[in-house]
Amino acid sequence: MIYNPTAIKVPEAANYNRKIGGRQVELYYLKNNKGMQVVVSNFGAHLIGAWLPDRRGNLTSVILGFDNIEGLARQKSYYGSTVGRYANRIAKGKFTLEGQKYSLPINNGPNSLHGGVDNFSIKIWEAKQLDSSAVELELFSEHMDEGYPGNLTAKVKYTLTDDNELMISYEATTDKTTVVNLTNHAYFNLNGEGNGDILYHIVQINADKYTPIDKTLIPTGEIAAVKSTPLDFTQPERIGKRINADHPQIKMGFGYDHNYVLNPHGMHSPVAVVTGDLSGIKLQVYTDQPGMQFYSGNYMTGENTLRGGVKDKARTGFALETQHFPDSPNRPKFPSTVLKAGEVYKTTTIYKLSV
The missing domain is CATH 2.70.98.10 (Beta-galactosidase; Chain A, domain 5)
Incomplete structure (x- = not known):
């Protein structure tokens, strides 16, 4: 590249x-x-x-x-x-x-x-x-x-x-x-927009657990350990190393599209660190939220034309969405989202x- x-x-x-x-x-x-x-x-x-x-x-x-604005208003991602x-x-x-x-x-x-x-x-x-x-x-x-x-x-x-x-x-x-x-x-693409996919980015997530999903990407209600699964990023690892693993959670998400249950943390320690392999640019994420959705751009199809005429092909970007857990209004054991x-x-x- x-x-x-x-x-x-x-x-x-x-x-x-x-x-x-x-x-x-x-x-x-x-x-x-x-x-x-x-x-x-x-x-x-x-x-x-x-x-x-x-x-x-x-x-x-x-x-x-x-x-x-025309491109932004037209997109649905x-x-x-x-x-x-x-x-x-x-x-x-x-x-x-x-x-x-x-x-x-x-x-x-x-x-x-x-x-x-x-x-x-x-x-x-x-x-x-x-x-x-x-x-x-x-x-x-x-x-x-x-x-x-x-x-x-x-x-x-x-x-x-x-x-x-x-x-x-x-x-x-x-x-x-x-x-x-x-x-x-x-x-995000820390190698720079238009510089290929994010599969060689190095990711570390401060989460020992995650919320497994069903085939419609809704949490099952279980809070499971990431250890011994392809979802384990407690140590730095390439995004792409296990993204096509023969694991039911990876198959249902077509890669990573999962909520991580963040370990106890404050605003002074990052819940995630990502480094671009080509640029050397590092992203650190800090939040007071209990969860974070890691999405590896699995559904990017190339239908959108991004800046500079670049197409949003599969896995050319990743998202780290800090949040409360998906479907919490239906899951009383999850942290509450009631206001x-x-x-x-x-x-x-x-x-x-x-x-």
């Missing part, structure tokens, strides 16, 4: 600043003193991309994305999306809360995924650039929006520090008991990049 780190440029505002449904879409640029840049849009509170110098000083795009109200899957689009049964749109096999059809990732958020390093976005989701109870106000704040930390802070309030699980669905009136949902995830 020829390493071509300078091929993908920072998108121009003129290619994104359009009106969708009468609402204005805009880009917001964050920069730090290390030369790192992050771009955010108020369309879906998307993380459009991140660029930083590699070990040779070349500005490298490490998050997959699109050259224009949640590239860089803020997903909600409920990230990941809810079995059969149904759950019961305080004795009331709720039904959600079915948009992923027999299940509801990432908040349903008209989810947070395609809404126009209210945005305010706080300074050159931070932008805050807000969305109002009315009662029974996509089947979820309660008038919910959600906020997302992106902050880029001078230590190359992209801090994503989430907050939500409701006037009626509901369920909330927000995350970002960025696809009641008067409470405040708060969570923070940091993606730290270095060379």
Whole structure:
């Protein structure tokens, strides 16, 4: 593979600043003193991309994305999306809360995924650039929006520090008991966008356990050990080494598409570390969440044209979605995702990049 780190440029505002449904879409640029840049849009509170110098000083795009708003709005794979109200899957689009049964749109096999059809990732958020390093976005989701109870106000704040930390802070309030699980669905390629697949990236995940899935990718309810399985990343390992292993969990996920039960941790120790084999760029993930979905891009089909005319072929990006567990509203033994009136949902995830 020829390493071509300078091929993908920072998108121009003129290619994104359009009106969708009468609402204005805009880009917001964050920069730090290390030369790192992050771009955010108020369309879906998307993380459009991140660029930083590699070990040779070349500005490298490490998050997959699109050259224009048309490409972003057309795609259905949640590239860089803020997903909600409920990230990941809810079995059969149904759950019961305080004795009331709720039904959600079915948009992923027999299940509801990432908040349903008209989810947070395609809404126009209210945005305010706080300074050159931070932008805050807000969305109002009315009662029974996509089947979820309660008038919910959600906020997302992106902050880029001078230590190359992209801090994503989430907050939500409701006037009626509901369920909330927000995350970002960025696809990373630490060798640089357009530089092939991610199979030789080295991954380590601080999780001794995971939640096994059934054939529809819904947790079975079991919390199982990763030891002696292809899902064990407690020690650094290539993503691709066991991605096609003859193991029922790998077969059902067509690779990695599993929620890891994170070991006890604080915000000062990473829950995951990934290194690009060609670029030397390292990603460290910090979060206060109990789980993280590791997705190895198994369903990338090449149907989307990414920045620079690159196709999103299979496994050209990976996602590390910090979260509560999938289907938690139907699994009382899982950490709760219930938010009641008067409470405040708060969570923070940091993606730290270095060379």
